[in-house]
Amino acid sequence: MAQRTRADALSRERIVEAAVALLDADGERGLTFRTLTERLATGPGAIYWHLANKGELLDAATDSVIADALTAEPGVGSPQDEIRAVALGLFEAIDRHPWLSTQLAVQLSRSPWGTVTPRIFESIGRRVSALGVPEATWFTATSALVHYIFGAAGQNAANAQVLRFGGTDRAEFLRAAVDAWEGLDPGEFPFLKSIAGQVREHDDREQFLTGIDLILTGITAQGRS
Amino acid sequence: MAQRTRADALSRERIVEAAVALLDADGERGLTFRTLTERLATGPGAIYWHLANKGELLDAATDSVIADALTAEPGVGSPQDEIRAVALGLFEAIDRHPWLSTQLAVQLSRSPWGTVTPRIFESIGRRVSALGVPEATWFTATSALVHYIFGAAGQNAANAQVLRFGGTDRAEFLRAAVDAWEGLDPGEFPFLKSIAGQVREHDDREQFLTGIDLILTGITAQGRS
DNA sequence: ACCTGAACACCGTTCAAGT
DNA sequence: ACCTGAACACCGTTCAAGT
Numbered sequence: 250m251a252q253r254t255r256a257d258a259l260s261r262e263r264i265v266e267a268a269v270a271l272l273d274a275d276g277e278r279g280l281t282f283r284t285l286t287e288r289l290a291t292g293p294g295a296i297y298w299h300l301a302n303k304g305e306l307l308d309a310a311t312d313s314v315i316a317d318a319l320t321a322e323p324g325v326g327s328p329q330d331e332i333r334a335v336a337l338g339l340f341e342a343i344d345r346h347p348w349l350s351t352q353l354a355v356q357l358s359r360s361p362w363g364t365v366t367p368r369i370f371e372s373i374g375r376r377v378s379a380l381g382v383p384e385a386t387w388f389t390a391t392s393a394l395v396h397y398i399f400g401a402a403g404q405n406a407a408n409a410q411v412l413r414f415g416g417t418d419r420a421e422f423l424r425a426a427v428d429a430w431e432g433l434d435p436g437e438f439p440f441l442k443s444i445a446g447q448v449r450e451h452d453d454r455e456q457f458l459t460g461i462d463l464i465l466t467g468i469t470a471q472g473r474s
Numbered sequence: 475m476a477q478r479t480r481a482d483a484l485s486r487e488r489i490v491e492a493a494v495a496l497l498d499a500d501g502e503r504g505l506t507f508r509t510l511t512e513r514l515a516t517g518p519g520a521i522y523w524h525l526a527n528k529g530e531l532l533d534a535a536t537d538s539v540i541a542d543a544l545t546a547e548p549g550v551g552s553p554q555d556e557i558r559a560v561a562l563g564l565f566e567a568i569d570r571h572p573w574l575s576t577q578l579a580v581q582l583s584r585s586p587w588g589t590v591t592p593r594i595f596e597s598i599g600r601r602v603s604a605l606g607v608p609e610a611t612w613f614t615a616t617s618a619l620v621h622y623i624f625g626a627a628g629q630n631a632a633n634a635q636v637l638r639f640g641g642t643d644r645a646e647f648l649r650a651a652v653d654a655w656e657g658l659d660p661g662e663f664p665f666l667k668s669i670a671g672q673v674r675e676h677d678d679r680e681q682f683l684t685g686i687d688l689i690l691t692g693i694t695a696q697g698r699s
Numbered sequence: 700a701c702c703t704g705a706a707c708a709c710c711g712t713t714c715a716a717g718t
Numbered sequence: 719a720c721c722t723g724a725a726c727a728c729c730g731t732t733c734a735a736g737t
Contacts, residue, residue: 258720259720259721281709281710281711282710282711282712283709283710291721291722292721292722292723292724293711293712293713293722293723294712294713294714294720294721294722294723295720295721295722297712297713298719298720298721299720302711302712303710303711303712347583350579350582350583351576351579351580351583353579354575354576354578354579354580354628354632355576355579357575357628357629357632358572358575358576358631358632358635358636359632360636361629361632361633361636361651362651362654366629367655367663367666370665370666371662371663371664371665371666374665374666374669375664375665378665378668384668385672387665387668387669387672388669388672388673388676388681389676389681389684389685389688390688391665391669392626392681392685393622393626393684393685393688393689395625396622396625396626396628396629396685397618397621397622397625397689398625399624399625399628399629400620400621400622400623400624400625400626400628401617401618401621401625403579403582403621403624403625404582404586404591404621404624406583407579407582407583407584407586408586410583411583411584411585411586426586426587429587430592437596438592438596439596439600440595440596440599440600440603440612440616441592441595441596441599443603443609443612444599444612444613444616447610447612447613448613451613451614456613456614456617459614459618460614460617460618460621462692462696463614463615463618463689463692463693463696464618464622464688464689464692465692466691466692466695466696467687467688467689467690467691467692467693467695468688468692470691470692470695471687471688471691483701484701484702506728506729506730507729507730507731508728508729516702516703517702517703517704517705518703518704518730518731518732519701519702519703519704519731519732519733520701520702520703522731522732523700523701523702524701527730527731528729528730528731700737701736701737702735702736702737703734703735703736703737704733704734704735704736705732705733705734705735706731706732706733706734707730707731707732707733708729708730708731708732709728709729709730709731710727710728710729710730711726711727711728711729712725712726712727712728713724713725713726713727714723714724714725714726715722715723715724715725716721716722716723716724717720717721717722717723718719718720718721718722
């Protein structure tokens, strides 16, 4: 077959874009070299000309989506407000692209200080340094926020993935989870039983932001002491 | 070949034990049905008699290691001290078994309220409810702690994995990371540059616990208001 | 009931060959 | 320089057959 014309030429960006679309549509198992080459009407060798391997493709897809979420900069406000806005932007990006929850962990374990973590640290940390707490606490405070964001968004994305592919709705899903605890040895999970009502009624986004506020309160309270 | 004698009979537990050993030795890619059946001197069909598929095997491995970490109960102390002890136990389990960092995310996305999350919620939450803050805040406070633990331990495990298999030591690793930022566009990462020194000298475990304290401070401060 | 092991479908990756 | 596509090694899983 003839070579591609300039208009439909492959590029790293076009490949990454197609990969994100496949991941969004069908989750992690939706992206294989077969589905990808079919969508791009090419062969596997063409992909390998632009990227080293599948890991690099997944890293690039992750990085592209996270970068988008971070460049939608929040309006100017107090450092607290801006931190809330950046955190919520990440939370929503992970909600829209649930495959990120697994992928962030994988990429982290491949190269912990690759490109995503520094980007997020920088965005959050810049606002932490404007909170008026001692410089010696900046790194720890930023770490606490970033780790919380990763953990909470991961849990949320996990929920989102099950809701999207599992064929159940949110109410049914939460009820099933709570029912499962109640079926457990009653003496073993007293705390979970006591908060079952709160779990059934909570709003994920709101709870996520309350957690951010909790940490912000801790940062400024410790910074003053 | 003759069937196994009772002494070396297979069981779910023996299979999970072998899987954990393989994961500890060589990370995620160390566990395949080939390596597993070789180690157990059996065939793939035998594994499938005891477990439904590889996902269930990984879930069981994860669950077994986390359960171990949580049953090493801390001595009696203030709720704060006990929360610190439980958190540190999880942190160290993930440090000893770095494959958990990826696996927790994967398992979460398969069944968010499976067996690991409730166990951890219960252990942390029971102590949160002893802090003397309003019951309405228990769920959110516990979520914040658990998500922070997941996020922070994940990052730490990622570091541990690179240090173990990457052939570099910690000082070199941190220096390389910091050097990488400094090589970046100087105007793009001013915050990271400003804390480079703190990053180079920080102790992971200590920073993790400081983050726990930060959140505990936030919980009790908000609880009072 | 528990295990064996050949066979299958699918995956990421390579590479000689084309333009 | 960029792309094609057959071929390869490896993986998780199945299943008819054995004890």
